[in-house]
Amino acid sequence: MPASDDDLAPPPPIHHLPPDALNNVLLRLPLRDAVVCRPVSRLFRDTLSDPFLALLPSLRLLLLRHPRPDGGGCLHAFDPHRRCWLRLPFTSFLPHHSFSPVASSGSLLYLWIDNSTSTSTSASTPALPSPSPTTSSSAHPPKALAVCNPFAGTYRLLPTLGSAWARHGTVLAGPGGLVLVLTELAALSYTPSSGSAKWMKHPLSLPSKPRSPILASGARAVFALCDVGTPWRSQWKLYSCPLAALTGGWAPVERAAWGDVFEILKRPRLLAGAGGRRVLMIGGLRSSFAIDAPCSTVLILRLDLATMEWDEAGRMPPNMYRCFTGLCEAAAQGSAMPAPAAGGNNKVKVFGGDGKVWFAGKRVRGKLAMWEEDDLGTSGGKWDWVDGVPGYGDGVYRGFVFDGGFTAMP
Known part of the structure; x- marks a missing residue:
């Protein structure tokens, strides 16, 4: 059988590159592009093996937690670096x-x-x-x-x-x-x-159900909030437990110098800070210490596990917070301004991890508020909007940080 034109065609020039030169080129690709290149040819498939891809930096993503996946078995993820949404099949x-x-x-x-x-x-x-x-x-x-x-x-x-x-x-x-x-x-x-x-x-030897437990990998410990108050007024306290002493190792984390740090936030939530050596506590900032006091904004406090000191890491800008309370929507429709809700931040869902926090709410449809931790602690973090959120239309989302890559296999 005579050879076809494809059989007689010379191989593409990239096939003449020495293996070291080809590896040097492919190592410059972002992980997402390298994965897309795998099915292009046999050369790319053999070169872009799992051990090779493990050398590339992981892809930091926000993975949305829908109660059930939509879109044919795909999950939605946001790439903060490229500011785009992805679908993971x-x-x-x-x-x-x-x-x-x-x-x-x-x-x-x-x-x-x-x-x-x-x-x-x-x-x-x-x-x-x-x-x-x-x-x-x-x-x-x-x-x-x-x-x-x-x-x-x-x-x-x-x-x-x-x-x-x-x-x-x-x-x-x-x-x-x-x-x-x-x-x-x-x-x-x-x-x-x-x-x-x-x-x-x-x-668990805790006084109440643990709220928003997190694992601080740098400290190799689990942290959680517990309500030690009364049925009429919540009183939150921080508890921790070393991973090496999960049985009987839970104890309150208290310092006299902290004062009323747990009293200024309404319904606080914990998230892991950058590097696993910090704990973020996020909640509505009370306008007063009254039981039914509304919240004026969302406050992010940060506990440094090395010094055991709290500082203010971020505060949601007023214009952004008004969108979660419905004031922006009412102003756009020319309606009467609603009274501040006593629940405050109860309408704001908080999720994320490793120094990144996202906020979702029923009144904010199709977008999320995003905060990134400032390592120097001088700017109060970076606030921004994330538009084009896919999935459900009710505006209530949850999620967590996922470092996609080939560094570990199940």
């Missing part, structure tokens, strides 16, 4: 139709998946009892916790849990594959390097 490697992302650590992403129609790879591991009484299985289908790398297209199911852990637990992820699931009464821990494919159960 999962159907090509994840054989589960229903899933919800809950946490990340490095390039590993953790998801609750609907396990009702699939067989778990950890079926031999008995399920841990649920932390609270459960209802019928039809009302709450079984869920499994999975860890995946969406860029590499690989995943693994973790040992089975009771269904109530998925409904009531907060998932935290740390280095080395460490996973924590916290509820009101107990915590579970799982570490692949421990050699035991089992969850370890740790009772």
